[in-house]
Amino acid sequence: MNSSFLMALGRHDGGSLVENADEMLREVVRDVTRYGKSGKVVVTLTVEPNGESALKVKADVKATLPKRPQGEAFYWPTEDHDLTRTPPKDELEFGPRSIPGGMAKA
Secondary structure, eight states, X not given: OOOHHHHHHHHGGGGHHHHHHHHHHHHHHHHHHHHOOOOEXXXXXXXXXXXXXXXXXXXXXXXXXXXXXOOOOOOXXXXXXXXXXXXXXXXXHHOOOOOTTSOOOO
């Protein structure tokens, strides 16, 4: 198969376009396999006139990775309004407590 399109892709910017697209494709395949959601790699070639008989070709490659699911976690507020994963000592000893400011803790 003789393809001027593939030849142009392979030669563009010394081959870095294909290298970048290949790397992005691996990332998309990895995340699609991992998360079960779709992704894509898009190669765009913009062809413009350059004088009377020549052409200027600009290339761009972009990847859209699947959105990674974000989990939930449980925290307790501290007196300094920070978050901690360690339950307060009084809860360990006495069970649920109310939190100042009206938030009820069950």
